Amino acid sequence: MAAHSSVDQPELPTLIHDDYSVDERDWIAVKLLCEEIERELAERRIHLLRRLASFLACLTVFRRVEKHRMLVNSGDASPRDKTFHRAILSGLSGMGEMLLLEFEKHTEIDPVHIGLEFGDVSALVDELRHDLHMWHGDKSMTKERETEVLDALTK
Amino acid sequence: MRSRNDDLERLLSLLYAAKNSPLEERGQSWDAYNSELERIAKKFGFAPHEVSRAIRWKYRDYVKAREKP
Numbered sequence: 001m002a003a004h005s006s007v008d009q010p011e012l013p014t015l016i017h018d019d020y021s022v023d024e025r026d027w028i029a030v031k032l033l034c035e036e037i038e039r040e041l042a043e044r045r046i047h048l049l050r051r052l053a054s055f056l057a058c059l060t061v062f063r064r065v066e067k068h069r070m071l072v073n074s075g076d077a078s079p080r081d082k083t084f085h086r087a088i089l090s091g092l093s094g095m096g097e098m099l100l101l102e103f104e105k106h107t108e109i110d111p112v113h114i115g116l117e118f119g120d121v122s123a124l125v126d127e128l129r130h131d132l133h134m135w136h137g138d139k140s141m142t143k144e145r146e147t148e149v150l151d152a153l154t155k
Numbered sequence: 156m157r158s159r160n161d162d163l164e165r166l167l168s169l170l171y172a173a174k175n176s177p178l179e180e181r182g183q184s185w186d187a188y189n190s191e192l193e194r195i196a197k198k199f200g201f202a203p204h205e206v207s208r209a210i211r212w213k214y215r216d217y218v219k220a221r222e223k224p
Contacts, residue, residue, distance in 0.1 A: 115178065120180075134214075138208050150209050
């Protein structure tokens with residue numbers, strides 16, 4: 001029995017992961033996902049580790065949209081991008097802080113067995129806080145001060 | 156002796172590494188970035204949050220350059 005037919009098959013397009021492009025509507029998808037996870041966190045019906053897994057999945061999607069809209073987008077991020085970015089980042093930061101409080105006290109299952117260490121999850125939450133300051137914080141910092149900092153670092 | 160541009164480059168590369176490291180290395184890589192941020196801020200007499208805010212567009216350019224197809 002022939003394993004393969006000798007008949008020419010039509011060439012299928014190659015799916016290149018990087019071809020996926022994020023459009024503006026994807027902020028809405030991230031927002032909906034965050035709202036769903038926020039509800040899960042508030043209801044506390046599922047185990048902490050499952051809530052953590054949902055949070056991490058949401059964070060991954062957020063970072064992906066962020067990368068396209070705020071970082072590698074050909075032009076500047078639009079005011080709409082910045083508004084959604086700040087709102088979702090704030091929400092994720094708050095959720096992360098709440099999860100960390102529970103995670104710190106968690107004793108039922110050793111999270112290391114499922115690949116989660118407190119220090120690593122804590123670093124993710126620190127990063128969210130850092131990014132809020134980096135992108136949207138410290139409105140008191142003047143353009144002159146910003147230039148002064150950059151000049152010191154680049155001259 | 157390290158030049159100032161080296162400081163900025165190093166900070167940007169550590170931030171990129173921290174943000175792109177696997178979860179199990181995140182704590183370590185984030186600590187490395189924060190230590191460098193504090194060292195550089197102290198060296199030039201700025202607050203760490205001032206430095207991280209000031210470099211945001213430099214970081215964006217760095218990511219663009221790293222991920223350019």
